[in-house]
Amino acid sequence: MRFEAFSRKAAEQRSDCLVIGVFERGELGSESLAVDRALRRRLRELLARGDFSGRAGETLLIAEPAGLRSTRLLLVGLGAKAQYNRRGWRRALASAINALARTRIVTAAIALERPPARELDDYYFGRAVAEISGHCLYRINDLKSARRPRPASLARVLVGPVEDLALGAVRAGLAAGAPLAESSALLRDLGNLPPNVCTPRYLAAQARELERTHGRRLRVRIFDQAGIRRLKMGCLLAVSRGSEEPPRFIVLEYRGTRRARPPLVLVGKGVTFDSGGISLKDPPAMDEMKFDMCGAATVLAAIDYAARRALKINLVGLVPACENLPDGRAVKPGDIITSASGQTVEVLNTDAEGRLILCDALNYARRYAPEAVVDFATLTGACVVALGSHFSGVMGNDDALARELVEAGARTDDRAWQLPLTEDYAEQLRSNFADMANVAGREGGAITAAAFLGKFTRGLKWAHMDIAGTAWTSGAAKGATGRPLSLVADFLSRRPGA
Ligand code: BES
Ligand code: MN
Ligand code: ZN
Numbered sequence: 239m240r241f242e243a244f245s246r247k248a249a250e251q252r253s254d255c256l257v258i259g260v261f262e263r264g265e266l267g268s269e270s271l272a273v274d275r276a277l278r279r280r281l282r283e284l285l286a287r288g289d290f291s292g293r294a295g296e297t298l299l300i301a302e303p304a305g306l307r308s309t310r311l312l313l314v315g316l317g318a319k320a321q322y323n324r325r326g327w328r329r330a331l332a333s334a335i336n337a338l339a340r341t342r343i344v345t346a347a348i349a350l351e352r353p354p355a356r357e358l359d360d361y362y363f364g365r366a367v368a369e370i371s372g373h374c375l376y377r378i379n380d381l382k383s384a385r386r387p388r389p390a391s392l393a394r395v396l397v398g399p400v401e402d403l404a405l406g407a408v409r410a411g412l413a414a415g416a417p418l419a420e421s422s423a424l425l426r427d428l429g430n431l432p433p434n435v436c437t438p439r440y441l442a443a444q445a446r447e448l449e450r451t452h453g454r455r456l457r458v459r460i461f462d463q464a465g466i467r468r469l470k471m472g473c474l475l476a477v478s479r480g481s482e483e484p485p486r487f488i489v490l491e492y493r494g495t496r497r498a499r500p501p502l503v504l505v506g507k508g509v510t511f512d513s514g515g516i517s518l519k520d521p522p523a524m525d526e527m528k529f530d531m532c533g534a535a536t537v538l539a540a541i542d543y544a545a546r547r548a549l550k551i552n553l554v555g556l557v558p559a560c561e562n563l564p565d566g567r568a569v570k571p572g573d574i575i576t577s578a579s580g581q582t583v584e585v586l587n588t589d590a591e592g593r594l595i596l597c598d599a600l601n602y603a604r605r606y607a608p609e610a611v612v613d614f615a616t617l618t619g620a621c622v623v624a625l626g627s628h629f630s631g632v633m634g635n636d637d638a639l640a641r642e643l644v645e646a647g648a649r650t651d652d653r654a655w656q657l658p659l660t661e662d663y664a665e666q667l668r669s670n671f672a673d674m675a676n677v678a679g680r681e682g683g684a685i686t687a688a689a690f691l692g693k694f695t696r697g698l699k700w701a702h703m704d705i706a707g708t709a710w711t712s713g714a715a716k717g718a719t720g721r722p723l724s725l726v727a728d729f730l731s732r733r734p735g736a
Contacts, residue, residue: 239368239371239372239375239392239393239394239395239416239419240393240394240395240416241364241367241368241371241394241395241396241397241412241415241416242394242395242396242397242412243364243396243397243398243400243405243408243409243412244347244396244397244398244399244400245398245399245400245401245402245405246398246399247272247276247399248269248272248273248347248349248398248399249272249273249275249276249277249305249306249307250307251307251308251347251349251396251398251399252307252308252347253307253308253309253345253346253347253396254308254309254310254343254344254345254346255299255308255309255310255311255312255338255341255343255345255346255347256273256303256306256307256308256310256311256312256346256347256349257311257312257314257334257338257346257347257348257349257350258270258273258311258312258313258314258349258350259313259314259315259316259330259350259351260281260285260290260292260313260314260315260316261292261316261317261318261319261322261351262291262292262293262294262315262316262317262318262319263291263292264282264285264286264290264291264292265292265319266281266282267316267319267351268351269349269350269351269399270351273306273311273349276305276306277303277304277305277306278304278305280303280305281313284300290313290315291315292315292316292317293315293317294315294316294317294326294329294330294333295315295329295330295333296313296314296315296333297312297313297314297315297333297334297337298312298313299311299312299313299337299341300312300313308347310343312334312337312338312346314330314333314334314337314350315330315333316330316350316351317330322351322353323353323354323357324353324357324358324651325651326353327350327351327352327353327358328366328370328651330350331348331350331366331367331370331371332370332373332374334346334348334350335370335371335374335375335392335395336374338390338392339374339375339390339392340390341391342391343391343392344391344392344393344394345393345394345395345396346392346394346395346396347396347397347398348367348395348396348397348398349397349398349399359407360400360404360407360408360411361407361408361410361411361414362411362649362650363408363411364397364407364408364409364410364411364412364413364414364415365411365412365414365415365418365650366411366415366650366651367395367397367411367412367415368395368411368412368414368415368416368418368419369415369418369419369422369650369724371392371395371419372415372416372418372419372420372422372423373419373422373720375390375392375419376422376423376426376720377389378426378430378717379427379430379431380430381432397412414547414727414731417543417546417547418543418723418724418727420542420546421539421540421542421543421546421723421727422539422720422723422724423720424535424538424539424542425532425535425536425538425539425718425720425723426717426718426719426720427718428441428444428531428532428534428535428538428539428718429528429529429531429532429535429709429710429717429718430717430718431528432528433510433511433527433528433561436510436528436531437483437510437561438483438484438485438486438508438510438559438560438561439483439484439486440510441486441488441508441510441531441534441535441538441557441559442460442486442488442559444538445458445460445488445490445538445555445557446458446460448490448538448541448542448545449490451542451545452492452542452545452546455492455493455494455545455548456490456491456492456493456541456545457490457491457493458488458489458490458491459488459489459491460486460487460488460489461486461487461488461489462484462486463475463478463484463485465487466485466486466487469487469578469598469602470576470578471487471558471577471578471598471599471602472575472576472577472578472598473575473576473577473578473583473594473595473597473598474487474558474560474594474595474598474599476569476573476575476585476594477509477515477560477562477569477588477591477594477595478560478561479565479567479568479569480515480516480561480562480563480564480565480567480568480569481560481561481562481563481565483510483560483561485558485559485560486508486557486559486560487556487557487558487559487598487599487602488508488534488555488556488557488558488559489554489555489556489557489602490537490538490541490553490554490555490556490557491553491554491555492541492544492545492551492552492553492554492555493552494544494545494548494549494550494551494552494553494736495550495551495552495735497735499551499552499609499735500552500606500607500608500609501551501552501553501554501606501608501609502551502552502553502554502608502609502610502611502612502730502733503553503554503555503556503603503606503608503610503611503612504536504537504540504541504553504554504555504556504611504612504613504614504726505533505537505555505556505557505558505596505599505600505603505611505612505613505614506531506533506534506535506536506537506538506555506556506557506613506614506615507530507531507532507533507534507558507592507595507596507613507614507615507616507617508531508533508534508557508558508559508560508595509527509530509531509559509560509561509562509591509592509595509616510528510530510531510559510560510561511527511528511530511561511562511563512527512530512561512562512589512591512592513527513561513562513563513564514562514564514588514589515562515563515564515568515569515588515589515591516564516568516569516570516571516588517571517587517588517589518564518589519589523712526710526712526716529616529709529710529718530562530592530616531559532614532616532705532709532710532718533613533614533615533616533703533705533709534557534559535718536614536705536709536722536723536726537555537556537557537614538555538557539723540553540555540723540726540727540730541553541555543723543726543727543730544730547731549730549731549733549736550735550736551730551733551735551736553730554603554606554608556599556602556603557599558595558596558598558599560595562588562589562591564588568588569585569588570585570588571585571586571587571588572584572585572586573585574671574672575594577594577597577598577601577694578597578598578601578602579597579598579601579694581597581673581674581693581694582672582673582674583597583672583673583674583675583676584669584671584672584674584675584676585675585676586669586675586676586677587676587677590676590677590687592615592616592617592687593617593676593687593690593691594676596613596615596617596691596694597690597691597693597694599613600613600691600694600695600698600700601694603698604698608698608699609699610636610639610698610699610700610701611695611698611699611700611701612639612643612700612701612702612703612726612729613691613700613701613702613703614703614705614722614726615702615703615704615705615706616704616705616706616709617684617687617688617702617704617705617706618683618684618687618704618706619683619706620680620682620683620684620687621683621684621704621706621707622706622707623683624657624684625655625707626707627707627708627711628653628707628708629647629653629654629655629707629708630647630652630653630654630655630703630704630705630707630708630721630722630725631654631655631656631657631684631703631704631705631707632644632654632655632656632657632701632702632703632704633656633657633658633659633684633685633688633701633702633704634659634688634700634701634702635659635692635695635698635699635700636699636700636701637656639699639700639701640656640701641656642729642732643701643703643725643729644656646725646726646728646729646732647722647725649728650724650725650727650728651724652721652722652723652724652725653725654703654722654725657684657685657688658685659685659688659689659692663678663682663685663686663688663689664686664689664690664692664693666678666679666681666682666686666689667686667689667690667693673693674690674693676690678690684704687704688702688704703722705721705722708721708722709721709722
């Protein structure tokens with residue numbers, strides 16, 4: 239997929255298809271007005287006849303529009319003019335790409351009405367064009383036996399007209415968004431794969447694959463069960479114990495700069511299937527627990543993104559990967575286990591397994607004396623209750639770091655919201671028998687989970703993202719969303735020196 243900005247008038251831009259927007263009630267913006275003039279008012283005539291209403295999401299493909307340099311014209315509804323904003327623009331662009339993907343069009347010139355500049359500046363405009371295009375063209379790597387439908391032909395997206403002064407920023411945005419589309423497809427593929435394919439060993443093989451692709455900038459180390467035992471990761475081993483699939487601990491070290499700068503460490507929950515273990519989950523939607531490795535996939539994709547863009551930062555990815563299954567040897571409620579940090583944990587609920595595997599990985603992060611640590615995890619149903627599927631939850635021990643993540647989310651429409659994390663919550667984890675319990679009752683469940691992790695990050699600058707509500711969608715459009723990679727990519731791109 240290639241992305242370019244153009245600066246000539248839309249009617250004069252050559253392509254297989256020019257894409258313009260029309261507001262509800264046939265109102266035209268400045269781009270579509272100019273196109274209407276080139277078409278000798280035939281656009282207005284069409285609208286007057288009622289052939290196109292301009293409702294949001296509506297599209298109409300017109301063949302051989304005389305007066306344009308493009309061989310087709312695609313009309314896209316923008317909704318009511320007074321309400322048109324960044325959100326409306328994103329939706330209109332997605333409708334356009336989805337319509338183009340059903341055709342044989344290879345090169346499209348997109349001249350949709352831009353949202354107000356104060357809502358979306360030139361850089362983030364370019365970035366969003368590439369990101370949304372890639373997102374809409376993604377197809378699930380399904381295992382259906384019927385012959386695959388022909389992939390979309392769309393391969394070049396031109397966007398404009400862009401004023402000369404803005405060209406640099408729009409191009410920089412496109413250059414940031416294009417690799418994001420690639421890394422996002424990797425994340426979504428890993429999430430969508432069935433759990434009998436995407437196992438801990440499969441995630442490890444994917445990490446190796448990244449090492450092959452990105453050469454000497456990326457070094458990957460993989461610990462097998464014996465290696466994990468040597469690391470004394472008792473909590474990761476305990477969660478893994480009920481499974482026939484061996485666990486893996488995956489370490490990715492990306493060196494984007496020779497300068498001896500402390501790295502940023504990203505940690506991702508890699509439970510490739512979460513049945514709940516002995517504290518077994520209810521059957522409905524249990525299949526969706528194949529997505530319980532989306533934190534891990536976020537970390538692999540983030541490293542892939544940094545390497546594709548050759549970001550000049552030092553990054554470490556840590557992925558504890560295992561299954562959570564019931565078995566005669568499985569960890570059970572009441573068991574007390576010892577984490578790599580030496581702290582003991584009473585397992586009251588084996589379904590609170592994410593925090594157990596993360597605590598050992600967070601402890602491993604210490605050896606890098608990192609600049610900061612951020613973990614990503616589909617950690618709690620409580621976070622979904624609190625924020626729904628619109629915002630990821632952010633918690634941590636450093637408000638400036640949390641704010642950076644929240645702001646990256648706001649800029650990229652991959653939104654996140656900070657929840658309070660004070661000592662009050664940690665007190666709820668008291669156990670009579672061990673240093674702490676792994677659960678703390680129903681109240682504030684997203685935060686008490688973070689409080690558990692907080693017991694392993696003392697002295698580190700740390701943030702935690704709970705992506706349980708945002709990493710995938712259920713229902714008819716079931717599948718991985720690619721979130722929060724867009725947020726993370728922006729966060730990484732803005733690190734000093736990047
Ligand atoms: N992977 C789940 C969290 C989850 C549940 C994400 C549903 C998305 C949808 C996690 O391992 C889990 O089971 N958490 C428990 C914690 C509880 C036992 C304290 C939960 O949220 O119910
Ligand atoms: Mn669980
Ligand atoms: Zn889980």
